[in-house]
Amino acid sequence: MLRCLVPLLLGSLCLQAQAKPQLTQEQRDALASDRFWLTLGHYQPARWGGWRSYVDDNAFFLASNGGESPAAELSATLDGLYASAALGNDHVQCRYPSRTRWLREQLNLKDLPTPNCSEYNEWYEDIAPHSTVLVFPDAYLNSPSSMFGHTLLRIDSPETAGSGTSLLTYALNFGAMVENMDNGVLYAWKGLAGGYPGQFSLLPYRDKISEYSRLENRDLWEYQLDLSPEETARMVEHVWELRQVRFDYYFFDENCSFRLLELLEVARPSLRLTDQFPLTAIPADTVRAVREAGLITEVNYRPARERELLARAAPLTADEARWVTRLAGDSAQLQSSTFAALPRERQALIQEAAYRLARYEASGKARDSADAANSYALLQAINRNPPPALNIETPTYPEFGHESRTWQLAAGSREDRAFAEYGLRMAYHDLADNLAGFPLGAQIELGDIRLRQYEGNHWQLEQLELVNIRSLTPRSALLKPWSWQVATGWERVAGENGNHRLVPHLNGGGGFAWQPWDSVLGYSLATLRLEHHRDFDAPLSAAAGFNLGLLWRNPLGSLLAEGRSDYFDNGEVRRSLALAQQWELSRNLGLRLQASREFSQFSAPQTEFALQLRWYHY
Template sequence: MQKLFYYSFFLLLCFSANATEEHILNNLSQHKQWLKLLTAYSGNSPKVTDKNFLLSPEGEYSSLNELRLTINAFAEPAGLDLNQHGQCKYPARYLFLKEKLDFVKLGIKKVSCPNYEEYTNVNDQEQLSLVFATGFLGNPASYYGHLLLKINQKNKTGLEQASINFGADIPANEGMLSYIVKGIIGGYDSSFTTQPFFYHFNNYNETEHRDLWEYPIVLSKSQSELVIAHLWELMNVDFQYFFFNRNCAYFMARAIELVLDQDILDDVKPWVGPQEVIQKLNLSTSDGKRVLGEAVYHPSRQTRLYQRFSGLNSTEKSIVRSIALSPENLSLQSISDVQLESKYRIVDTLIDYYQFTRDKKDPEDKNNLYYKKAVLIRYQLAPSASTTNFASSNIPALGRGISRSYIGVDDLGIIVGIRPAYYDALDASYGHVKHAELTMGAAELIIDSGKVNLYSLSLLNIESVKQNYTMLPGDKNHSWFLKVGAEQERLNCSDCLTPIIHTGAGLSKSFFGSDLAISGFLTTGFFSDSLISDGLFAGAKIKASWFISSNISTALTINHRHHIGNATQTAIKLEQRTSISESMDLRLSWEHSIETELSKLSMNFGYYW
């Protein structure tokens, strides 16, 4: 009887231990960090589409099953290729589970991972930096800017250190239209990849002339290790790419969210932008401390040239222009009549100018020769530090939200509108291209005589403005625009919405520094609600946008269209924006049609979010 009692008690203890272990595993499988490590954000199914990432067989995934298989993989003996062991393939899972489970009891022994250990030989402080590249209107994938991570490795300079990028895997020679459509509907795989930071720095800073802002990510050593380990796990793993909401901004934010006190994204919002992530991280904390440190500004070659040129006096500018127009005259003799400090400023400006204009891949480009000549002259002068302290108030972590909703009135009724992203010529702000426009998916409804109609629709509106600030040869001022959407056929109509495609190319020039920009375009397009040739038109467009102050901006647009059927349309539009606060503004607009002599006034209050 006594033996039976002891046996029963032993079975009860075993059952209790198993039940407790099962309870621990069940709770652990629903832990927020564990789900994020599986890319099951918000508790949903994993975002990863690569079958090799998950250990669970296809059709058998659950976070609990993945947890059990991960523990088993960690307990496996090491083989000949250490880098293929489970601990080396999933170092973030290892770090997470080591804090939660008794590895000794589970028979898990630490395995050396040569490739991973070399990759994660990082500084003790500020191990990670988040880099924001400003928008580039020459490539649809870069319209909204770009995010990448830099790993601050020991024994390597900043440009040699590893960077982690996320992007779509696009076939070579992919057509622009195909690229845009596939990017929107999820037609591409995408992945994290790694390259030396120099590659991205050179591409963004030097080739595409995009300013870079490098934000140290202020985390504890263990938190940084977990984020870096997670990124290692995700390297070259496939995800489905969506231009609007499963892009570089989304997946970079999700990786950093792993150690934040709160999430900064949700899967409901249909769009996510790089600048939005920077702004939200700027307000985020980890263990009660701010996540983003003080930004390091890396001005583009174009910005360096413009800032140097603006710092010259009139005599120095005249000499630079003279040499740029007759570069064969570049010599110490050509700058002999000015003081030494002026020589420094002139030659430094010319170095940036030839760097900006030269084609590095073309050995026949004479600007390469002039660049080397300018560098040689600089060495012939007495040693001196840089003559310009580059700075910018265009800080992407500051400023308003990227989306705007508004309500207003015009001569026909009450207007309610939304602009999901991003900016126009009146409200280009921190991190944006001044005087340019980039909006997608904007729509207006009008309530007129009790009826609600779609008032306007802007599927895509891009205006790229290059301003030729220096007026030097090679500082191009070629500009272009593209508008696709629908607008009212007449100013006095609220129910005659008509599709429009409108595009043009031209030149721009800036004045008063860069506060005023005037552009002229030759245009063509189609404006009709039926596929008839009379909808085709050619014409011209003149636009002036002026940032009068930090709170007030205005724009004047004159648009002329001449249709194939000889009908003409000449429209004048005057707009003014007044910033009420960082997140609110007031807009006034007056439109007039020359041919019909119709006019329309409108006003709206907007909120940025």
């Protein structure tokens, strides 16, 4: 029997070998260097020549050196295309439908085996890709992983495209795989250092809506993309090839936004989106790149639950806001004679605000029957006495804000010494920057370096801030959020004999912010600080203090007035007053006048003035 089988097997192998296209080395090299093939393999030029793939998972490659050799991966793929159809779902054609389609078209392959790819076919038919929507959940400062916002893709079927039934579609997401319950600080550090693998996932869009708009209180922007059904299908085919495949994940470059740009280049190979982000890929910048490529045809804005609540409560008086709080906690108050005495139109506003507050407070909690009954009673009252429609003004689109990197050029004087100052901030926004597209009271600065040149050609490093984050969220009659800040790096402070010492520091604090008018934000924070100062006896000194400030959005731009005080454990007291007015010359250009007065026991008070030109440029 064995003697009969061996010739048959050898004959079958010979027939397969004869069926494979016989390519010249020139043809093979041309295919392996084709941009679309390189895109399918996520290849980029290696630092010292050759290629390397962004994919950090050997299971993605058919060749042992496929991560470094597009040509070897091409040869292995061609071999696999002609494997026995009996392999079924494990066949190369089933595992790599995008590669298969492209090679079939390029080489006019008409004699391929026809394996039964049941798993892929069922998955693809369930998604039924027809059109693509880029979704941008706005920045959420209370989560370190969401400080810059996020991007994902929504895949619409022919039935859901443009029908208003987007909750029935699928969301394509790339994110870090967090297997442990890491706290926010550890999560941020590991995300910066590539401590998590990244992976694509495809899940119902309604789940992502709930996560971002409801649980994290993030506005959602939905950008309809000008991709044809064929282009969308090509992209989804490639997503199947990436299932369970791991990438390195870094917050600043190899992140959600960069990976999605790669997918868009698979959909439309003529795009050159990833080339624009050699160092960082901040989500708002990638949305801007998509717009500039002419891909956006329509924009839909979904306000977060918190924004809807505050908008509904905005016209209420203080007494009516107190009624909102009472009803949200106890719907039986609807039967109160005092509440019934209110005008019906005011009752309608109060009831809906109370319902929204009750649902807002229940977000992220386990279902509670008493809370559900309370919400249902409020909903019944709303149906009996509906309020007018809630109209929320659409804010400035995120991609229309200033760009993320900032070049700074300043001239000024400190006491009797004139100076010029040159700065670069890698990302991305401070309290006084051009405000359009950013929330009032939000600050995220990373990699802010300033070099100062005094008279006599004396140069010194004035500041190197690694991280400086502020989340100043105003309190209201209904919501009582905390405000907080954290910063670390090196900065100049007063020292002995009039020296201005460069010290490493770590400081943070928490407190409250309030917004008496739409254009004014005040804040008060208690702070703690650690620093290493060569003029202090201890190698590490601690201080407790406070920050007080006022941010005013005025016709010229933004004005920031701030006072700080630190009381060190060695008796040193350091105080400062600062004022900054930003003139918004254009979207990506600002002029800032700064003045400060510093007080220390080491020296007499020091006064500094500077005029700074700020150019926002990626």
